[in-house]
Structures are given as structure tokens and as C-alpha cells.
Amino acid sequence: MTSRKPDLLFADLTERARQYNARASVPDFDACVREYAELATVARRQCAAVCDLYYGMGAAERLDIFLPAAERQPAPVFIFIHGGYWRSQAKEDAPIMAPVFNAAGVAVVPVEYTLLPEGTLAEAVREVRSAVAWVYHHADRYGLDRDRIYVGGSSAGGHLTGMAAATGWQDQYRVPQNVVKGAVALSGLFDVRPLCDINVNEWLRLYPDQAERLSPLFALPPRGLPMVVSVGGLETDGFKNQTAAYEAACREAGVQVQRVEAAHCNHFNLLCELAKAESPLTRATLEMIANGAPR
Numbered sequence: 470m471t472s473r474k475p476d477l478l479f480a481d482l483t484e485r486a487r488q489y490n491a492r493a494s495v496p497d498f499d500a501c502v503r504e505y506a507e508l509a510t511v512a513r514r515q516c517a518a519v520c521d522l523y524y525g526m527g528a529a530e531r532l533d534i535f536l537p538a539a540e541r542q543p544a545p546v547f548i549f550i551h552g553g554y555w556r557s558q559a560k561e562d563a564p565i566m567a568p569v570f571n572a573a574g575v576a577v578v579p580v581e582y583t584l585l586p587e588g589t590l591a592e593a594v595r596e597v598r599s600a601v602a603w604v605y606h607h608a609d610r611y612g613l614d615r616d617r618i619y620v621g622g623s624s625a626g627g628h629l630t631g632m633a634a635a636t637g638w639q640d641q642y643r644v645p646q647n648v649v650k651g652a653v654a655l656s657g658l659f660d661v662r663p664l665c666d667i668n669v670n671e672w673l674r675l676y677p678d679q680a681e682r683l684s685p686l687f688a689l690p691p692r693g694l695p696m697v698v699s700v701g702g703l704e705t706d707g708f709k710n711q712t713a714a715y716e717a718a719c720r721e722a723g724v725q726v727q728r729v730e731a732a733h734c735n736h737f738n739l740l741c742e743l744a745k746a747e748s749p750l751t752r753a754t755l756e757m758i759a760n761g762a763p764r
Contacts, residue, residue: 475710475717477663486667488707489658491554491624491736501737505558508565508744516567516577519611524603529583530596532603533560534576534611535567541574542612545619545758546604548578550597550633552624552656552740556585556672566743566751573755576613578604582629586672590661590683594632601633601649602642619651619758621697623740624708627657631685631715634694651695651757655750656708656736659715660686686715692723695760697753701739702732729753 479485492498512535520533537544547570551563563579570577582588582596601618608615622630634652639645658664661680664673673680681687690696696719700712719726729750731739742750 475713476706477660477710477714479707482666485663485707488705489664489667489669490705491656491708494703494705495735495737498737501735502558502562504738504741505562505565508741509562512564512567516564516571518564518567524580524600525596527583527596529581529588530599531560532578532580532600533564534578534613535564535571536576536612537571537574539612543608543614544574544576544612545617545761546576546578546608546613547653547754547758548580548601548604548618548620548633550580550582550620550622550626550629552622552626553584554669554672555590555593555625555628565741569744569746569751570755572746575755575758586674590673590675591679593629594683597629597633598638598642602644605644605648617650617758617761618648619653619754619761620649621653621655621743621754622657623655624736625658627654628659628661628685630654631657631659631690632683632688634690634696635685635688636691637688647691649690649694650761651697652690653697653754653757654685654712654715655698655739656700656704657685657711657715658708659711660684686718689719689722690724693725695725695727695757697727697729697750697757699729699731699739699742699750701734701736702730703735704739705736708736727753727757
């Protein structure tokens with residue numbers, strides 16, 4: 470007897486649009502954004518950082534590097550990709566985990582990318598992969614360990630994390646096939662096809678066949694890659710089912726998936742768990758990175 474696949478389409482387009490409306494799933498979206506900003510302010514005040522390094526020629530192709538103490542360098546790298554449905558938010562509000570991660574000896578690298586609809590989803594994927602490659606090729610200059618690069622992201626950033634963890638792109642960027650040593654995918658959109666028929670496509674501007682090529686569900690990580698996944702217990706079934714579908718596909722492909730439960734979290738404050746040293750999500754992420762240390 471086969472288990473039922475998670476429903477990503479829902480009964481009709483009205484219900485589908487509701488299921489994928491992250492903002493409407495919380496009582497106060499502005500409060501969630503303020504929490505990001507406040508935590509990011511703390512990070513910038515407490516942590517040493519090199520900001521606005523260009524990894525590409527586009528104005529948005531920039532990243533920041535939040536470094537642990539010099540005696541802990543070269544440091545493993547946690548590249549973080551912000552969410553915002555690919556059309557909003559910025560890297561400046563993303564380094565909320567830097568104080569905790571830097572204290573654990575891990576560098577944090579928030580990445581900016583060209584937002585839609587100025588850019589395209591394909592360009593965002595290319596840019597994030599370019600950022601990973603830039604970190605690999607410039608690691609020595611900034612006290613980073615090129616052999617311990619991890620990628621994470623939330624919501625749209627979870628999608629881009631999946632595309633960075635996928636196989637098949639590395640040769641084009643002159644990096645090893647295993648350049649990404651692990652991934653943290655939070656509340657991601659891993660099958661973009663259901664979004665082509667609802668309001669999200671106003672800025673995605675994709676046909677279903679294009680969406681399939683840009684979906685992590687159809688571009689899985691290599692066998693054996695460690696991955697942490699989580700989705701908030703207060704999120705809609707749309708986001709829960711997206712994570713369930715991706716998790717199942719990854720497990721079937723031999724990816725070493727660890728699911729972290731977060732029953733008390735919504736779509737937005739799930740990310741804030743990474744700012745807490747003792748949260749299960751932080752512990753799982755830092756343990757994954759520590760387990761990848763050379764023996």
C-alpha cells in the first residue's frame with residue numbers, strides 16, 4: 470500500500486491561492502518583519518562583518534560576511550538566502566543567526582539577489598549559485614573554509630537553497646560537485662508549478678514546464694548530503710505539504726534528511742529559531758556543520 474502524496478494543488482484555484490498566501494496566515498505581518506529587523510540590528514552591532522561584497526556584476530549581486538574570532542578561522546560557512554516570495558526583503562535583515570553561529574565558530578554569509586519581477590526566477594537561481602561559487606573561490610581571502618560550505622534559506626530562500634544543493638550545475642561555475650556540504654531548507658516552495666495558476670505568477674511569469682525546471686523537487690541533492698528541513702506548525706497546508714513532498718523525494722534519493730518539528734512557529738518566526746542558541750533548529754544546524762568537520 471502506497472502512502473498518499475501531499476496535495477500541492479488543492480480543490481480549486483481560490484483555495485490554492487489561500488494556501489500559498491503566507492502573509493495572510495499570520496495576524497500581524499509587519500510585526501514579523503520588525504522582529505527580523507531588530508534581530509539583524511543586534512547582529513550587526515555584535516558581530517564583525519565585511520559588507521556589500523559583489524559576487525557578480527549586477528547591482529543586487531552582493532553578500533555580507535559575518536566572521537567569528539580570528540583564532541577560529543578559517544571558519545565553516547553558512548550561506549543564508551532570504552525569503553520574501555522572491556520579490557521582497559533583503560540581506561540586511563537576514564543575518565539574525567550571526568551572533569549564535571559566530572559564537573560557535575561558524576561564519577554567516579547573507580546573500581542578496583535580483584528581486585522579481587525586475588529579474589526572473591532563473592536569474593535568481595543563477596545568482597545564488599554564483600554566490601556559492603564566489604565564496605568557494607574567495608574563501609582564503611576572507612578567513613573561510615571552502616571545504617565546509619553550507620546553504621540555508623527560508624520560504625523563497627528555501628527554494629533557492631534547494632536549487633543550490635542540487636546536482637548538475639557545479640561544472641559551469643568551476644566548483645566541485647560536492648561544494649555544498651549540507652543544507653537547511655525552511656518552509657520552502659519546492660514545486661513551483663502550482664504557483665503558475667495563481668496571483669504569484671504575476672511576478673514569477675512562468676509556464677508550468679519552465680517552473681518544473683526551476684523546482685527543487687525535480688533537481689534533488691546528491692545521495693548522502695545532510696539536510697535539515699522544518700516548517701512551522703502554524704503554517705498553511707500549502708507550505709506544510711511542499712516541505713513534506715520535498716522531504717519524501719529527498720529521502721527516496723538517499724539524502725540524509727533530519728526534520729525538526731516547530732509546532733509553535735508560523736511561516737515567519739520559524740526563521741527566528743536560528744537566533745536562539747538552544748532551539749532544536751539551531752542545534753540541528755550546528756551539529757550538521759560540526760559533523761562535517763575534518764577528522
